Amino acid sequence: MDVSDILAAHEAKQKAVLVEKDIPLEVDSGFLTVTDLNTIDAESYEADLEEHLISTARDGVQTLIASLFSLPTTSSPDGPLAQLPPPTTQLPRAKPLPKPKPPTKWEQFAKAKGIQNKRRDKKVWDEEKQEWVNRWGWKGANKDKEVQWLTEVPANADVDYDPAKAARDERKARVVKNEKQHRANLARAEASSSSSDRKRDIDRTLAVTRTSTASLGKFDRKLEGEKPLKGVKRKFEPTEISASQEKSQNLAILSKLGKGPMTKKSEKSSQSSGGEVLNVRKAIRTVSKGKGSAALARGGSTKGKKGKR
């Protein structure tokens, strides 16, 4: 029994499936992408460009599909579904990197003194309760002094000294101070941003507010030294532009007119009788004796068919 041609046929089949390249193709099945890093074969490229492109593309798709079939599958009513792995190709980010925030006053100070910033945990260990509690906030450790049942009172304290209230006031004062410092930091950051931007924003806002009254700012009280609002200045071509330049401009406008949307009038006239010999509107009026196309369709008369649109 001669099996050589069966073997040859099988080999030919394998050859169609296997793709061999100098540099193996890079497959990213997560993005369903194949990258061919091989140099272009000048000979086949010159000989037949289409053929070359098609064969390169075929190799890539063959490799991609082979990689897809090697993926783990789950069965579904529509057939097996391959699980795509997470993509490996790094894509560039769409938006530019955010600008670094201007440093706060504390950060400036810490940098000047060489202080390393230690990040404090939000939770602290409470020895008495034997559990982790919040440093601040709900059941925070900073409120311990306000809720403890026994408090040491200083010797020179007033008669109406309330230790819980004193601790609370101190804590609230710290919050207020922190907010104040935060605001100051924000203001400092705003001041260090480019001043021309800020000036433009302010000018624009001012211009809008000045015309945002019922009289568009006409009867508002003028401040001393307030300049009148500047409108948009009309600009015209110089009177003595060369005739050839003007001609080309006019011809451009003319060509735009021809292409652009038709005016209402020309549209109407072309619709009614411009393009065709039959004036459809008039025809409908005549045939339906002035009742319109709807009446014509309802009547279902034999000659009404043509006029219906």
Added chain:
Amino acid sequence: MRPLTEEESKTVFTKLANYIGKNLVHLIDRQDEPHCFRLQKDRVFYVSESSMRLAISVARPNLVSLGTCFGKFTKSGKFKLHITALDYLAQYAKYKVWIKPNGEMPFLYGNHVLKAHLGRITEDTPEHQGVVVYSMNDTPLGFGVTARSTVDTRKLDPTAIIVFHQADVGEYLRDEETLF
């Protein structure tokens, strides 16, 4: 005096194209001498380049007219053709209407063209189309807008209006003060 802006040019060209259609190119792209459109006190003038250059040296309040007045812009920004544009309209007109000698005088007094006065009309003229009105010996008399298409005019009675009057050469006498 200044050139038209793009918006103004569009308005003027659409109005002119209503009468002379594609022949408008011949006004812009002239073989003999380059011509241009200029605006002076809301009036549009069609003027040769050489006379436009001469007129540059005339101060705006002193400049009464130059070239051919084509019409004027109304305060609402529409463009109105004047009878002075008739020479160019008649030269390139696409659709024409000839009126009988007995209809000439009524038209020249500013009346619409009636069917009784209609001599000839260009075939397949659509409705509301700008047309130039001629006398039977091919003298242009004015221009107007058709009230009906050529096909529809056949069935009308003799007193029906065929062309709405827009301008006629009688205005040279009637509106002498305001025309230019």
